[in-house]
Amino acid sequence: MHQEIIPIPVRPWTLNGISERMLVSHYENDYGGAVRALNAVRAELAALDAKAPGSRLRALKREELIAMGSVALHELYFGNLGGEGNKIPDNIRAILEEHFGSVAAWRREFVGTAQSLAGGSGWVLLTWSRRQRRLHNQIALDHSQAAVDSAPVLALDMYEHAYHLDFGANATAYIDAFMRNVDWTAVAERMAAVHADRALPSDDPSDQSLPSLSVEELAARLAKGEPVQVLDARPRHHISRTVDLMEGAVWRDPDRVEEWIGELSSDTPVAVYCAYGFHVGCNVTRTLRERGFDARYIRGGVSAWYAAGGARALRPATG
Numbered sequence: 001m002h003q004e005i006i007p008i009p010v011r012p013w014t015l016n017g018i019s020e021r022m023l024v025s026h027y028e029n030d031y032g033g034a035v036r037a038l039n040a041v042r043a044e045l046a047a048l049d050a051k052a053p054g055s056r057l058r059a060l061k062r063e064e065l066i067a068m069g070s071v072a073l074h075e076l077y078f079g080n081l082g083g084e085g086n087k088i089p090d091n092i093r094a095i096l097e098e099h100f101g102s103v104a105a106w107r108r109e110f111v112g113t114a115q116s117l118a119g120g121s122g123w124v125l126l127t128w129s130r131r132q133r134r135l136h137n138q139i140a141l142d143h144s145q146a147a148v149d150s151a152p153v154l155a156l157d158m159y160e161h162a163y164h165l166d167f168g169a170n171a172t173a174y175i176d177a178f179m180r181n182v183d184w185t186a187v188a189e190r191m192a193a194v195h196a197d198r199a200l201p202s203d204d205p206s207d208q209s210l211p212s213l214s215v216e217e218l219a220a221r222l223a224k225g226e227p228v229q230v231l232d233a234r235p236r237h238h239i240s241r242t243v244d245l246m247e248g249a250v251w252r253d254p255d256r257v258e259e260w261i262g263e264l265s266s267d268t269p270v271a272v273y274c275a276y277g278f279h280v281g282c283n284v285t286r287t288l289r290e291r292g293f294d295a296r297y298i299r300g301g302v303s304a305w306y307a308a309g310g311a312r313a314l315r316p317a318t319g
Protein backbone atom coordinates (compact mmCIF):
# COMPACT_ATOMS: atom_id res chain seq x y z
CA MET A 1 0.00 0.00 0.00
CA HIS A 2 1.47 3.31 -1.10
CA GLN A 3 1.22 6.09 1.49
CA GLU A 4 0.24 9.40 -0.08
CA ILE A 5 1.19 12.82 1.28
CA ILE A 6 -1.79 14.76 2.60
CA PRO A 7 -1.85 18.52 1.99
CA ILE A 8 -0.83 20.55 5.02
CA PRO A 9 -4.17 20.91 6.86
CA VAL A 10 -3.42 24.23 8.55
CA ARG A 11 -2.87 27.59 6.83
CA PRO A 12 0.74 27.96 7.93
CA TRP A 13 0.88 31.75 7.71
CA THR A 14 -1.95 32.18 10.22
CA LEU A 15 -0.44 30.81 13.41
CA ASN A 16 0.17 32.94 16.47
CA GLY A 17 3.87 32.86 17.38
CA ILE A 18 4.81 29.86 15.22
CA SER A 19 6.45 30.86 11.95
CA GLU A 20 5.33 29.74 8.51
CA ARG A 21 8.95 28.89 7.75
CA MET A 22 9.26 26.49 10.67
CA LEU A 23 5.90 24.83 10.14
CA VAL A 24 6.45 24.33 6.42
CA SER A 25 9.95 23.00 6.97
CA HIS A 26 8.50 20.57 9.51
CA TYR A 27 5.82 19.46 7.05
CA GLU A 28 8.08 19.12 4.01
CA ASN A 29 11.13 17.60 5.67
CA ASP A 30 9.96 15.66 8.71
CA TYR A 31 6.42 14.64 7.77
CA GLY A 32 7.43 14.21 4.13
CA GLY A 33 10.47 12.23 5.27
CA ALA A 34 8.25 9.92 7.31
CA VAL A 35 5.96 9.26 4.34
CA ARG A 36 8.94 8.55 2.10
CA ALA A 37 10.50 6.29 4.75
CA LEU A 38 7.24 4.37 5.12
CA ASN A 39 6.99 3.79 1.37
CA ALA A 40 10.64 2.73 1.22
CA VAL A 41 10.31 0.23 4.06
CA ARG A 42 7.10 -1.20 2.60
CA ALA A 43 8.85 -1.64 -0.76
CA GLU A 44 11.62 -3.52 1.06
CA LEU A 45 9.07 -5.69 2.86
CA ALA A 46 7.29 -6.49 -0.40
CA ALA A 47 10.57 -7.50 -2.01
CA LEU A 48 11.86 -9.49 0.97
CA ASP A 49 12.92 -12.99 0.09
CA ALA A 50 11.02 -15.74 1.94
CA LYS A 51 14.42 -17.06 3.04
CA ALA A 52 15.49 -13.74 4.58
CA PRO A 53 16.49 -14.08 8.23
CA GLY A 54 13.88 -13.28 10.86
CA SER A 55 16.09 -10.49 12.19
CA ARG A 56 15.75 -8.66 8.87
CA LEU A 57 11.97 -8.97 8.89
CA ARG A 58 11.86 -7.89 12.54
CA ALA A 59 13.96 -4.78 11.82
CA LEU A 60 11.80 -3.81 8.86
CA LYS A 61 8.53 -4.32 10.77
CA ARG A 62 9.89 -2.13 13.56
CA GLU A 63 10.85 0.60 11.08
CA GLU A 64 7.45 0.31 9.42
CA LEU A 65 5.66 0.81 12.75
CA ILE A 66 7.78 3.87 13.59
CA ALA A 67 7.16 5.43 10.16
CA MET A 68 3.42 4.64 10.29
CA GLY A 69 3.20 6.32 13.69
CA SER A 70 5.20 9.33 12.56
CA VAL A 71 2.98 9.83 9.49
CA ALA A 72 -0.26 9.54 11.47
CA LEU A 73 0.87 11.67 14.41
CA HIS A 74 2.21 14.45 12.18
CA GLU A 75 -1.11 14.56 10.30
CA LEU A 76 -2.93 14.83 13.63
CA TYR A 77 -0.48 17.49 14.84
CA PHE A 78 -0.84 19.78 11.81
CA GLY A 79 -4.59 19.12 11.84
CA ASN A 80 -4.98 20.27 15.45
CA LEU A 81 -3.24 23.62 14.87
CA GLY A 82 -4.78 26.82 13.52
CA GLY A 83 -7.38 27.56 16.16
CA GLU A 84 -7.66 29.83 19.16
CA GLY A 85 -6.30 27.74 21.99
CA ASN A 86 -8.21 29.57 24.73
CA LYS A 87 -11.57 28.89 23.08
CA ILE A 88 -12.43 25.45 24.35
CA PRO A 89 -16.00 24.47 23.42
CA ASP A 90 -18.32 23.78 26.35
CA ASN A 91 -18.75 20.10 25.50
CA ILE A 92 -14.96 19.60 25.51
CA ARG A 93 -14.67 21.50 28.80
CA ALA A 94 -17.24 19.16 30.29
CA ILE A 95 -15.36 16.06 29.11
CA LEU A 96 -12.03 17.36 30.43
CA GLU A 97 -13.65 18.21 33.78
CA GLU A 98 -15.19 14.75 33.97
CA HIS A 99 -11.91 12.95 33.31
CA PHE A 100 -9.33 15.24 34.92
CA GLY A 101 -11.30 17.14 37.59
CA SER A 102 -10.95 20.51 35.81
CA VAL A 103 -9.68 21.99 32.57
CA ALA A 104 -6.82 23.58 34.53
CA ALA A 105 -5.84 20.19 35.97
CA TRP A 106 -5.87 18.62 32.50
CA ARG A 107 -3.79 21.47 31.10
CA ARG A 108 -1.32 21.32 34.00
CA GLU A 109 -0.66 17.65 33.38
CA PHE A 110 -0.55 17.92 29.56
CA VAL A 111 1.85 20.89 29.63
CA GLY A 112 3.91 19.38 32.44
CA THR A 113 4.26 16.15 30.49
CA ALA A 114 5.43 18.13 27.45
CA GLN A 115 7.95 20.04 29.58
CA SER A 116 9.27 16.77 30.93
CA LEU A 117 10.33 15.94 27.35
CA ALA A 118 12.24 19.21 26.83
CA GLY A 119 15.72 18.43 25.59
CA GLY A 120 14.58 14.92 24.73
CA SER A 121 12.03 13.85 22.18
CA GLY A 122 8.64 12.24 21.85
CA TRP A 123 4.97 13.02 21.47
CA VAL A 124 2.50 14.14 24.10
CA LEU A 125 -0.98 12.92 23.31
CA LEU A 126 -4.42 13.32 24.74
CA THR A 127 -5.89 9.93 23.96
CA TRP A 128 -9.24 8.27 24.32
CA SER A 129 -8.93 4.72 25.58
CA ARG A 130 -11.68 2.59 24.06
CA ARG A 131 -10.75 -0.12 26.52
CA GLN A 132 -11.20 2.04 29.60
CA ARG A 133 -13.69 4.50 28.09
CA ARG A 134 -11.70 7.46 29.35
CA LEU A 135 -9.23 10.17 28.37
CA HIS A 136 -5.57 9.99 29.23
CA ASN A 137 -2.47 12.18 28.73
CA GLN A 138 0.40 10.05 27.53
CA ILE A 139 3.91 10.14 26.09
CA ALA A 140 4.58 8.29 22.82
CA LEU A 141 8.25 7.57 22.19
CA ASP A 142 9.61 6.44 18.82
CA HIS A 143 6.34 7.65 17.24
CA SER A 144 4.76 4.36 18.14
CA GLN A 145 4.34 3.51 21.79
CA ALA A 146 0.70 4.42 22.19
CA ALA A 147 -1.52 3.06 24.95
CA VAL A 148 -3.28 -0.11 23.87
CA ASP A 149 -6.48 0.52 21.88
CA SER A 150 -6.28 4.29 22.33
CA ALA A 151 -7.10 6.99 19.80
CA PRO A 152 -5.17 10.27 19.95
CA VAL A 153 -7.42 13.35 19.79
CA LEU A 154 -4.73 15.99 20.43
CA ALA A 155 -1.08 15.59 19.41
CA LEU A 156 1.90 17.73 20.45
CA ASP A 157 5.22 17.08 18.72
CA MET A 158 8.07 17.44 21.22
CA TYR A 159 10.85 16.39 18.87
CA GLU A 160 13.38 19.21 18.63
CA HIS A 161 12.77 19.64 14.88
CA ALA A 162 9.25 20.86 15.78
CA TYR A 163 10.50 24.00 17.55
CA HIS A 164 14.23 24.58 17.30
CA LEU A 165 14.06 26.93 14.31
CA ASP A 166 11.81 29.44 16.14
CA PHE A 167 12.54 28.78 19.78
CA GLY A 168 16.04 27.31 20.01
CA ALA A 169 16.18 25.20 23.16
CA ASN A 170 13.28 27.10 24.77
CA ALA A 171 10.74 24.28 24.77
CA THR A 172 8.54 26.11 27.30
CA ALA A 173 7.95 28.99 24.86
CA TYR A 174 7.11 26.48 22.12
CA ILE A 175 4.62 24.62 24.32
CA ASP A 176 2.96 27.95 25.19
CA ALA A 177 2.74 28.83 21.49
CA PHE A 178 1.31 25.39 20.68
CA MET A 179 -1.38 25.74 23.35
CA ARG A 180 -2.34 29.18 21.96
CA ASN A 181 -2.92 27.65 18.53
CA VAL A 182 -4.82 24.46 19.37
CA ASP A 183 -7.81 24.00 17.08
CA TRP A 184 -10.40 22.73 19.54
CA THR A 185 -12.93 22.31 16.77
CA ALA A 186 -10.72 19.63 15.24
CA VAL A 187 -10.28 18.03 18.68
CA ALA A 188 -14.06 18.08 19.22
CA GLU A 189 -14.65 16.35 15.87
CA ARG A 190 -12.13 13.66 16.75
CA MET A 191 -13.66 13.26 20.20
CA ALA A 192 -17.13 12.85 18.69
CA ALA A 193 -15.78 10.23 16.28
CA VAL A 194 -14.06 8.14 18.95
CA HIS A 195 -17.07 8.32 21.23
CA ALA A 196 -19.20 6.96 18.42
CA ASP A 197 -16.55 4.34 17.49
CA ARG A 198 -16.14 5.94 14.08
CA ALA A 199 -12.81 6.45 12.31
CA LEU A 200 -11.12 9.78 13.06
CA PRO A 201 -12.08 12.45 10.49
CA SER A 202 -9.63 13.10 7.67
CA ASP A 203 -7.26 16.05 8.09
CA ASP A 204 -7.08 16.57 4.32
CA PRO A 205 -8.40 20.13 3.65
CA SER A 206 -8.67 19.79 -0.16
CA ASP A 207 -11.52 21.43 -2.07
CA GLN A 208 -13.46 18.44 -3.37
CA SER A 209 -15.70 20.54 -5.62
CA LEU A 210 -12.98 21.16 -8.18
CA PRO A 211 -11.05 18.60 -10.28
CA SER A 212 -7.61 18.06 -8.80
CA LEU A 213 -4.52 15.90 -8.89
CA SER A 214 -2.47 14.57 -6.02
CA VAL A 215 1.26 15.15 -6.27
CA GLU A 216 1.69 11.40 -6.72
CA GLU A 217 -0.75 11.38 -9.66
CA LEU A 218 1.06 14.31 -11.28
CA ALA A 219 4.44 12.62 -10.80
CA ALA A 220 3.10 9.40 -12.38
CA ARG A 221 1.75 11.30 -15.41
CA LEU A 222 5.03 13.14 -15.91
CA ALA A 223 7.03 9.91 -15.49
CA LYS A 224 4.96 8.31 -18.26
CA GLY A 225 5.77 11.26 -20.52
CA GLU A 226 2.18 12.48 -20.71
CA PRO A 227 2.01 16.10 -21.86
CA VAL A 228 0.99 18.38 -18.98
CA GLN A 229 1.34 22.16 -18.77
CA VAL A 230 2.40 22.75 -15.18
CA LEU A 231 1.73 26.26 -13.93
CA ASP A 232 3.13 27.75 -10.73
CA ALA A 233 0.48 30.29 -9.69
CA ARG A 234 1.87 31.43 -6.37
CA PRO A 235 1.19 35.12 -5.70
CA ARG A 236 4.00 37.48 -6.62
CA HIS A 237 4.68 38.35 -2.96
CA HIS A 238 5.14 34.65 -2.18
CA ILE A 239 7.22 33.66 -5.19
CA SER A 240 9.54 36.62 -4.64
CA ARG A 241 10.58 35.05 -1.32
CA THR A 242 11.52 31.70 -2.84
CA VAL A 243 14.39 30.58 -5.03
CA ASP A 244 12.90 27.48 -6.56
CA LEU A 245 9.83 25.93 -8.11
CA MET A 246 8.61 22.57 -9.30
CA GLU A 247 10.86 21.17 -12.02
CA GLY A 248 9.22 21.66 -15.41
CA ALA A 249 6.80 24.34 -14.17
CA VAL A 250 6.54 27.94 -15.32
CA TRP A 251 5.47 30.75 -13.00
CA ARG A 252 2.52 32.84 -14.07
CA ASP A 253 1.10 35.71 -12.02
CA PRO A 254 -2.33 34.63 -10.69
CA ASP A 255 -3.44 38.27 -10.70
CA ARG A 256 -2.74 38.70 -14.44
CA VAL A 257 -4.36 35.67 -16.02
CA GLU A 258 -5.49 37.63 -19.08
CA GLU A 259 -1.88 38.51 -19.91
CA TRP A 260 -0.74 34.89 -20.25
CA ILE A 261 -3.80 32.74 -20.87
CA GLY A 262 -3.29 33.06 -24.63
CA GLU A 263 0.07 31.25 -24.36
CA LEU A 264 -1.55 28.03 -23.15
CA SER A 265 -2.23 25.15 -25.49
CA SER A 266 -5.95 24.42 -25.44
CA ASP A 267 -5.55 20.70 -26.20
CA THR A 268 -3.06 19.88 -23.42
CA PRO A 269 -4.13 19.37 -19.79
CA VAL A 270 -3.07 22.05 -17.33
CA ALA A 271 -1.97 21.39 -13.74
CA VAL A 272 -1.98 24.45 -11.50
CA TYR A 273 -0.34 24.74 -8.14
CA CYS A 274 0.10 27.41 -5.50
CA ALA A 275 1.99 27.28 -2.22
CA TYR A 276 -0.24 24.93 -0.20
CA GLY A 277 -3.37 24.35 -2.30
CA PHE A 278 -5.82 26.43 -0.28
CA HIS A 279 -7.25 28.93 -2.72
CA VAL A 280 -4.94 30.71 -5.18
CA GLY A 281 -4.30 27.61 -7.30
CA CYS A 282 -8.00 26.72 -7.05
CA ASN A 283 -9.08 30.18 -8.24
CA VAL A 284 -6.77 30.09 -11.27
CA THR A 285 -7.94 26.55 -12.05
CA ARG A 286 -11.57 27.67 -11.88
CA THR A 287 -10.86 30.56 -14.28
CA LEU A 288 -9.06 28.28 -16.74
CA ARG A 289 -11.90 25.74 -16.65
CA GLU A 290 -14.44 28.49 -17.31
CA ARG A 291 -12.38 29.34 -20.39
CA GLY A 292 -12.51 25.74 -21.65
CA PHE A 293 -9.16 24.36 -20.47
CA ASP A 294 -8.80 20.88 -18.98
CA ALA A 295 -7.31 22.35 -15.80
CA ARG A 296 -6.85 20.72 -12.41
CA TYR A 297 -5.30 22.07 -9.25
CA ILE A 298 -2.59 20.17 -7.42
CA ARG A 299 -3.69 19.21 -3.93
CA GLY A 300 -1.30 20.50 -1.28
CA GLY A 301 0.53 22.77 -3.73
CA VAL A 302 4.26 22.88 -4.19
CA SER A 303 4.77 22.16 -0.50
CA ALA A 304 3.18 18.71 -0.90
CA TRP A 305 5.32 18.16 -4.01
CA TYR A 306 8.48 18.88 -2.03
CA ALA A 307 7.25 16.75 0.89
CA ALA A 308 6.83 13.84 -1.53
CA GLY A 309 10.43 14.30 -2.65
CA GLY A 310 9.52 15.88 -6.00
CA ALA A 311 12.24 17.54 -8.07
CA ARG A 312 12.73 21.29 -7.87
CA ALA A 313 14.44 23.75 -10.18
CA LEU A 314 15.88 27.21 -9.72
CA ARG A 315 13.29 29.85 -10.42
CA PRO A 316 14.03 32.30 -13.24
CA ALA A 317 13.71 36.00 -12.33
CA THR A 318 10.05 37.08 -12.30
CA GLY A 319 10.77 40.69 -13.30
Ligand SMILES: [Fe+2]
Pocket residue numbers: 026030031074157159161162
Ligand atom coordinates in the same frame (compact mmCIF):
# COMPACT_ATOMS: atom_id res chain seq x y z
FE1 LIG B 1 7.74 16.31 13.84
